Amino acid sequence: MSATKISELSWFHDFPPFFTLQPNLDTRRKQLDAWCSLILDYCRMKKVCTFDVNDASKFPPFFNAKINRQLDSNFIQVILEELRSRGNIEWEDKSKRRCLVLWKSPEEWAKTIYQWITAHGMNGTVCTFYELLHGDDTRSAEFHNIDPQLFRRVLGELEKRGQATVFADNGTEGVKFS
């Protein structure tokens, strides 16, 4: 099902040379551009917020069974590095195995969440992470069911702006919005 969706995102996913790193620098630039936008589009479509290098071979955009092609780990590293330099991924650990996928920058996420909070008159109230991420009220919100790691990252952004305070009580965390 996801494969058909990917082919809707880009036609070159069915184009065999797309899966080989191009030697010509100009071509390679275009190829990397295309890969980056394909990955971000895919993650946005599927609401994928994290990526684990160990699972790279299972990540649908990285292979295409129809034309029997898949990316080698070297090419994947090149793409990830490209995405990182564009600020679209952030490594979560030093060994660069896990990363956040930011098809929306933390600043944009912070704005989205704060706008939602304001629209629902929840300024000054305390919320649990669970109710914001999985509650019935946020079902139509864009940040519903996003990855908790990403959510933490965005809350950090809101804290920097003084729009939220994250605090813990009895081990479970909550956030208070201003």
Next chain:
Amino acid sequence: MGNVFGKKSKPPKQPAITEQDRAILQLKQQRDRLTQNRRRIESQLEREREVAKQLLKNGQKDRALLLLRKKKMLESQLDKSENILENVERMTHDLEFAQVQVDVVHSLKQGNDALKKMNELLKLEDIEKLMEDSREAVEYQNEVSNLLSGGLSRVDEEDVEAELDELIRREESADISRLPDIPHHREQRPVVSPTRTKQRVAIEAD
């Protein structure tokens, strides 16, 4: 509000966390747990209904009955947790609302204090004197403007009348030169137009 347990004081001020906030967080956590519990039971019920149907189809009536009994038990549990959830939610709302009320009372008190301070700045005698002074000033101002406007309007009046006279005179002379020729008695000329012009002139002169 008294007890403020702000965690960090970074340059942009983050909202401070109070004891009440912690209490609310606890309640909301409890609510989340109950919600999770409800979701779990609901999905379990759904599954069990499916299985019972399947069992009936296979003719395993006893097991289906057993399953339905379990389902009944789960349903009553669901009811109970629903009630608890309601209690918890009501408590949370009460707490949040009480906090709002405390805030309101606090700001009303502050407003009252500020008002008192402002009132202390104003002494009644001072105000009376001030009002007296300003009344005198207004009267004086009125007199001055009366004098001025009276003089001005008389001059204006004369100007306007002179202009009006001038206008009427000019209109009349124009009227005379525009009169039609005396009609020949044989032709039945329409006599309407000159009268009309005259009427128009009269209106304009008015």
